[in-house]
Amino acid sequence: xxxxxxxxxxxxxxxxxxxxxxxxxxxxxxxxxxxxxxxxxxxxxxxxxxxxxxxxxxxxxxxxxxxxxxxxxxxxxxxxxxxxxxxxxxxxxxxxxxxxxxxxxxxxxxxxxxxxxxxxxxxxxxxxxxxxxxxxxxxxxxxxxxxxxxxxxxxxxxxxxxxxxxxxxxxxxxxxxxxxxxxxxxxxxxxxxxxxxxxxxxxxxxxxxxxxxxxxxxxxxxxxxxxxxxxxxxxxxxxxxxxxxxxxxxxxxxxxxxxxxxxxxxxxxxxxxxxxxxxxxxxxxxxxxxxxxxxxxxxxxxxxxxxxxxxxxxxxxxxxxxxxxxxxxxxxxxxxxxxxxxxxxxxxxxxxxxxxxxxxxxxxxxxxxxxxxxxxxxxxxxxxxxxxxxxxxxxxxxxxxxxxxxxxxxxxxxxxxxxxxxxxxxxxxxxxxxxxxxxxxxxxxxxxxxxxxxxxxxxxxxxxxxxxxxxxxxxxxxxxxxxxxxxxxxxxxxxxxxxxxxxxxxxxxxxxxxxxxxxxxxxxxxxxxxxxxxxxxxxxxxxxxxx
Numbered sequence: 001x002x003x004x005x006x007x008x009x010x011x012x013x014x015x016x017x018x019x020x021x022x023x024x025x026x027x028x029x030x031x032x033x034x035x036x037x038x039x040x041x042x043x044x045x046x047x048x049x050x051x052x053x054x055x056x057x058x059x060x061x062x063x064x065x066x067x068x069x070x071x072x073x074x075x076x077x078x079x080x081x082x083x084x085x086x087x088x089x090x091x092x093x094x095x096x097x098x099x100x101x102x103x104x105x106x107x108x109x110x111x112x113x114x115x116x117x118x119x120x121x122x123x124x125x126x127x128x129x130x131x132x133x134x135x136x137x138x139x140x141x142x143x144x145x146x147x148x149x150x151x152x153x154x155x156x157x158x159x160x161x162x163x164x165x166x167x168x169x170x171x172x173x174x175x176x177x178x179x180x181x182x183x184x185x186x187x188x189x190x191x192x193x194x195x196x197x198x199x200x201x202x203x204x205x206x207x208x209x210x211x212x213x214x215x216x217x218x219x220x221x222x223x224x225x226x227x228x229x230x231x232x233x234x235x236x237x238x239x240x241x242x243x244x245x246x247x248x249x250x251x252x253x254x255x256x257x258x259x260x261x262x263x264x265x266x267x268x269x270x271x272x273x274x275x276x277x278x279x280x281x282x283x284x285x286x287x288x289x290x291x292x293x294x295x296x297x298x299x300x301x302x303x304x305x306x307x308x309x310x311x312x313x314x315x316x317x318x319x320x321x322x323x324x325x326x327x328x329x330x331x332x333x334x335x336x337x338x339x340x341x342x343x344x345x346x347x348x349x350x351x352x353x354x355x356x357x358x359x360x361x362x363x364x365x366x367x368x369x370x371x372x373x374x375x376x377x378x379x380x381x382x383x384x385x386x387x388x389x390x391x392x393x394x395x396x397x398x399x400x401x402x403x404x405x406x407x408x409x410x411x412x413x414x415x416x417x418x419x420x421x422x423x424x425x426x427x428x429x430x431x432x433x434x435x436x437x438x439x440x441x442x443x444x445x446x447x448x449x450x451x452x453x454x455x456x457x458x459x460x461x462x463x464x465x466x467x468x469x470x471x472x473x474x475x476x477x478x479x480x481x482x483x484x485x486x487x488x489x490x491x492x493x494x495x496x497x498x499x500x501x502x503x504x505x506x507x508x509x510x511x512x513x514x515x516x517x518x519x520x521x522x523x524x525x526x527x528x529x530x531x532x533x534x535x536x537x538x539x540x541x542x543x544x545x546x547x
């Protein structure tokens with residue numbers, strides 16, 4: 001699904017509890033939340049739907065100002081102008097040739113029967129590791145899956161269609177959700193090429209839901225779906241200045257999604273506002289008989305998470321600052337410290353610092369579990385494809401990459417694939433012990449223990465660094481991030497824009513206990529209203545810093 005938590009990218013799995021790469025950004029000139037870089041931007045025409053919300057579009061369609069058809073057409077035109085030409089973000093791997101026909105049918109239904117709900121007629125982009133049984137492909141960005149024909153929509157796609165959403169297309173991603181190589185470049189796939197950050201085109205959008213993050217930020221859709229194993233929703237949300245919700249594992253189904261890990265994978269919403277993310281989350285949550293993990297969500301999921309939104313959501317919230325996730329950047333620390341002060345002024349009770357005693361104690365075993373589960377879970381997914389599957393196992397994918405080296409491995413290899421292929425079945429003691437250790441250290445001895453002891457509503461940390469310069473030669477250079485505790489535990493995590501450094505977005509993460517999405521959404525919405533840090537992209541060619 002995705003592993004990059006805060007720049008974490010699979011590669012970083014081995015390095016720190018935040019899974020980080022290497023180089024940090026140049027020293028900051030200040031920690032202000034305004035753009036400091038001056039440079040020519042790529043020409044982008046004014047767009048009627050810049051920063052538009054789901055609510056705005058619904059009002060327009062209800063009044064007759066817009067139709068689903070006109071909304072979809074405007075976004076398709078925007079994609080041509082911004083994603084394929086102009087700044088050429090390259091965030092969308094494929095457009096849905098049936099999008100306008102679907103919109104037309106939804107317009108007829110609105111006239112005859114009324115609206116299905118808040119998602120009726122709303123254009124949604126989904127990541128290219130999520131099955132659609134239509135004219136679009138599902139490849140996880142890999143040429144090895146070209147030609148595969150999923151037998152049916154992924155369960156969350158069924159939910160989106162039932163809610164009246166228009167699947168506008170599929171987003172590019174870090175190939176195989178960034179689990180192929182420890183030296184990869186986030187946002188690159190063999191099929192889709194390189195996705196660029198819309199704030200500065202030579203900066204990285206962070207993987208692996210890089211296309212989903214960049215497309216939402218660049219106003220190429222209303223909302224999008226990403227997937228995360230460790231950081232791949234929250235990191236691109238931070239780097240692209242948007243809201244991302246990584247739900248509790250089991251709140252949204254994974255069936256029909258190209259997997260990494262059944263113990264950590266989850267899809268989740270990516271949007272420009274907490275409200276829109278909450279609406280989208282409610283549309284995809286449900287128990288799915290084909291994903292056993294969703295059974296635990298019965299009685300805990302909601303079809304409407306907007307009722308938990310609260311512009312004063314920080315007031316009375318008890319927040320724990322996880323200082324061990326700080327320190328990778330003085331400038332990020334300064335910015336987050338500023339917003340912590342603002343949270344206090346908004347009425348939050350801040351416990352600072354909060355020490356999680358198991359911090360850093362499951363870094364190596366996390367990757368071990370992912371390698372075991374990748375090999376086993378990918379085989380199950382490929383079997384689901386039936387006769388259309390071009391490959392049938394992880395070994396087949398490895399062999400395909402070897403045969404197509406110039407297309408698939410011209411920038412980086414597949415060392416994680418090779419190590420995963422060496423693993424045995426999920427009955428091996430090494431795997432069973434590692435999984436049990438990870439879950440105990442991250443859950444009962446980790447998040448749950450510290451939140452119980454200090455009576456916290458959420459834990460808080462910087463999501464990651466500002467976007468690093470994309471480097472296809474050496475791979476990612478990301479200095480730090482905070483996604484791994486929530487990822488390994490399978491607990492929820494919400495990124496919200498916190499401010500700007502050098503004209504690049506920086507996000508803050510709120511994470512906590514299993515099934516605590518309502519409380520986290522309340523806190524996140526209060527933070528969003530207090531800080532109001534979201535800025536539209538500048539589409540700079542490069543970031544030129546003043547000395």
